Amino acid sequence: MPYVPLTWLAEHVEVPAGTTAEQLAADLVRVGLEEEGIVPPAVTGPLVVGRVLSVSKEEQKNGKTVNYCRVDVGEHNDAPGEGKEPADVPSRGIICGAHNFEAGDHVVVALPGAVLPGPFPIASRKTYGHISDGMICSARELGLGEDHSGIIVLEEMLGADGVPAPGTDALDLLGLGTEVLEINVTPDRGYCFSMRGVAREYSHSTGAAFTDPGLPENLPTPPPAATGDGFAVEVEDPAPVDGPGCDRFVTRIVRGIDPTAPTPRWMVERLTQAGMRPISLAVDVTNYVMLDLGQPLHAYDLGTLAAPIVVRRARAGEKLTTLDDIERRLDPEDLLITDSPDGARAGRVLGLAGVMGGAETEVSAATTDVLIEAAHFDAVSVARTARRHKLPSEAAKRFERGVDTRLQAVAAQRVVDLLVEHGGGTADPAVSDLDTTTAPAPILFDPSQAGRLVGVEYPREQVLDTLRQIGCTVVPAADAETTVAGDGADDAAPGVLVTPPTWRPDLVGPAHLVEEVARLAGYDEIPSVLPPAPAGHGLTVAQRQRRDVARALAEHGLTQVLSYPFVGDDVHDRMGLPADDARRTALRLVNPIADDAPALRTSLLATLLETARRNVSRGTAELGIFEIGLVTRPAGLRAGAAPGVDRRPTEDELAVLRAAVPLQPRRVAGVLAGQQVPDGVWGPGRRSDWADALEAAKIVASTVGVELTVRADDHAPWHPGRCAELSVGGGVVGHAGELHPKACEAFELPSRTVAFELDLDAVLAASPAEPVQVDPVSTFPLAKEDVALVVDASVPAADVLAAVVEGAGELAEEVRLFDVFTGEQLGEGKKSLAFALRLRAADRTLTAEETAGVRNRIVKVAGKRVGAVLRG
Incomplete structure (x- = not known):
């Protein structure tokens, strides 16, 4: 950033x-x-100018020589005889290991309490037999460069006349107290x-x-025009992938640079504040101009080049060792900087264009003659190369976002001026400027569009002034004869032709111009207006029913969860599904979020059981969860061909695409494990059993006014003897019961865990069209009657219950199975089912004869339907 x-x-x-x-x-x-x-200041605390009063060299036992210095730090001095060590004059004693200074020099002193980059706090401490009451600093210790050979001598940095008095704050003097905004x-x-x-x-x-600063007229020395003897540059890109890879290339030469010339302190300070490491004068100058103007530049050692420079795409098998000392295998789409294809070093690769230079031609400590490159490269080409080689360089960041095509000569001139001024070099009059850039295309724009798109009425003159402010050229459309870009304005509208500036390649249409108007006028000026809600719209019937189902299950004690709809290849084996089960046909994702879950679930239990396992593994002993969600059933589908994007798809193409979308029914499922009723003072608790799963499924149906038909079934992942098939109107809508022991083991769930799953769409489709009407509460007394029926042990309890309900007729307010008994007195293969009847009439009190008649009808109907007899 x-x-x-x-x-x-x-x-x-x-x-x-x-x-x-x-x-x-x-x-x-x-x-x-x-x-x-x-970014806070690099150095905090007291950092001051000090004058060295005396330097005493002391040889240590380890062979190291250190200096014990007395340093005058102005108002921060210790008083004579009252300091940490005796002194004839006010000063501080400091131990220093550097030897590039002497008495009388002015230095930078970090006093106790200062914190240097690192962080490195400074404190008084005893070392080498003395109290060192501060630290005399080098450039690297202050974060001003990599020089650690000696401490900073201010006479060398500022000149003898520019050194301030001892005790002066050095933070501002060195630019270290400045906050930097990122x-x-x-x-x-x-x-x-x-x-x-x-x-x-x-x-x-x-x-x-x-x-x-990017305009030639604002430079002290305007950039010269190209000359015939400039360093030759050629572009060989006959079949560009994304347009011309390079459309401008400027070279300048500076000769006779002093290779030992240091980078000026102010430039080092700014580079450091910008997060860049100072390296050498030539490199630092190119980095500084890039940060200042936005034009990436590169400096070559002129003595290592062979003219001409050729910009071309990479060839098969070519490699390059970049400035980070990594050898990279190049791709045919990489745009390269190479030197002469006819010279002694034919076709040598110098660098990745717009990304990073090569190590072979980099500026070294012996370089005196420098070639400056200032070019403009295609944004897409640079972006792809930077990502391909994982090189997000500072140059690539700028090129891939678009660089001003009029900036190259100006930036090169700035580099030349700085190298001449601070490196003692001489600007070579030879200049090359290969320029095939095109001016930005004008955009036909109706100023009233700003108000229509933003919702704020901007006066026409404000819109036009804003566009001129950002650097656009604005002329009436009638006064111009040119090719127009954009399609956002009517030809008959009182439009204008807007030509964006060269530094704004992002402005290519009317909407972009509107965005600039809104941005500079102030986003805070755009009111937040909620659109009025149209009357008569709200939740659909199905939406309300789904919410009612979720609320009913929550009130029943279950917790709603939401699981990811992705499953692994082993989930169907863990559930124990047969090989020919339709649920094994799953839709696989081309790019899954997780490699171990590449398919979409075909049942809710496939993910809900995993959610239950995770909760149980984390200590949830009593578990009751449910989920409402979509499953994907892709059986029988064939993928359709994707139409092109150059036109609107035809109805036939859309029909093929719709047919290729798999069925995605909405289902509801729940899992219960552990105790349904906890142990307490009232006695032992009760574990969740198959009846609890069946009851939860019935709650779903009854909430939307549907009655489920229950019968025994064998359906994975449920226990074959404890599984109920649930149907509505003859169509199977789900199952409930106890999970198979192997399924419990595979999902690490407690034994005898129970579950249910229903096709919620099918249940809602069977619900009555009219809202469920609540029966009025009868004011007449309730009659109670119990009946026990003996049937064959193989007869499902649900069939017997259905017979009892049918025999009881409309007088039955509630029928509940409360006891199942088997024993020798009943005979082998028999069982007794006892039902509690709650009878009530809406208009009268039932007589004893009426309740007895209900009992007799029940016995008769049950005997006929399931072979039941009244238990004696």
Whole structure:
């Protein structure tokens, strides 16, 4: 992310004195630049100028020689005779291992309480037989560079006349007390990866005067025109993948640079604040100009090059060792910088264009003649190369977001001027400038579009002034004869032709221009207006029913969960599904979220059992969960061909696509494990059993006014002898009961865990069209009657219950099975089922004869349907 020091920003735009990083962040946020953070000063605490009074060399037993120094630090001195060590004059005693200074030199002293980069806190401590009351600092210790050979001597840095008095605050002197704002730049605002771009945006936000450093007229020395003897450059890209790989390439030469010339302190300071490591003068200058203007540059050792430079795509088998000392195998789509194809080093690769240079031609400590490259490369080509080689360099970040096509000559001139000024070099008059760039296409724009798209009425002149403010050229459409880009305005509308500036390649249509108007006018000026809700719309009947089902199950004590609909290849084996079970046919994902779950579930239990396992493994002893969700049933489907994007699909093509979408029925399922009724003072508790699963399924049906028909079944993953098939109107809608022991073991669930699963769509489809009417409460007394019936042991209890309900007729308010008995007195293969009857009439009190008649009808109907006899 770009770093913005206020002192650097103030060179291009008027920043009021006293502006803080927080205020700068607020100003930039108004125009769409997000604050990423504020970087605190690199050094905190007391850092002052000191004058060395004396230097005493002391040889140590380990062979090391250290200096015990008395240093005058002004008002921070210890008083004579009252300090930590005796002194004739006020000063501080400091141990220093460097030897590049002498008495009388001015140095930088970190006093106790200071914190240097690292962090490295400074404190008084006893060492080498003395109290060291601070530290004399080197450039690396202060984060100002990599030089650790000696401490900073201010006479060498500032000159003898520029050294302040001892005790002066050195934080501001060295630029170490400056807060730096870090901002986040969106991909379409690549020009803000420079001080030039940020300064422009600050001007837009505050109205401060802005001087564009990217214009030739604002340079001390305007860039010269190309000459015939410039370093030759050729572009060989006959079949570009994404357009011309390189459409501008400027070279400049500086000769006679002093290879020992240091990078000026102010430049080191700014590079460090921007998060870059100072290296050498030539490299630092190219990095500094890139950060300042946004144009990536590269410096070559001229003595290692063979003209001409050729920009081309990579060939099969080519390799390059980049500046990070990594050998990279190149791809045919990589755009390269190479030297002469006819020279002694034919076809040598110099670097990855727009990404990183090669190690063979880099500037070294012996380089005196430098070739400066300032080019413009295709954004897509650079982005692909950077990602292919995992090289997110500072240059690539800028090129892939779009670089100003008019900036190359200006940036190269800035580098030349700085190398001449600080390196003692001489600018070679030879200049090459290969330029095939095209001007931005004008956009036909109707200013009233801004109001229509944003919802705020912007006056026409405000819209046009805003576009001019960001650098656009605006002329009436009738006055121009040119090719127009964009399709957002009517030809008959009072439009204008807007030509974007070269630093804004993201402005390619009317909507982009509207966005700029809204951004600079202020996003906070756009009101938040909720659209009115149309009358007569709300939840559909099915939505209300699904919510009613969820509420009913929750009130029954179950907890609703939501599981991911992805399953692994082994889930159907763990559930014990037969080989020919339709649920084994699952839809596999091309790019699954997890490699161990590549398919979509075909039943809710496939994921709900895994959710139950996870909860049980984490200590949940009593478990009751349910889920309402979609399953995918792709059996019998065939994929349809995807239509192109150049036109709207035909109805036939859409029909094929719809037919290729698998069925996705909505289901409801639940799992219960552990005790349904806990142990207590009332006695032992009760484990969840098959009846609890069946009851939960019946709650789902009864909530929407549907009655389930229950009969025994054998259906995985349930226990074959404890599984109920649930149907409505003759159609099977689900199952309930106790899980198979092997399924419980496979999912690490407690034994005799129970579950249910229903096709909720089918249940809702069977619900009555009219809302369920609640029966009025009768005011007449309740009559109770019990009846015990003996049947064959193989007869399902549900069949007997159905017969009892039928025999009881409309007088039965409740019929409940309360006892099952088997014994010798009944005979082998027999069982007794006892039912509690609650009888009531809506209009009268039932007589004894009526209740007896109900009992007799029950016995008669049960005898006829299931062979039941009344237990004696």
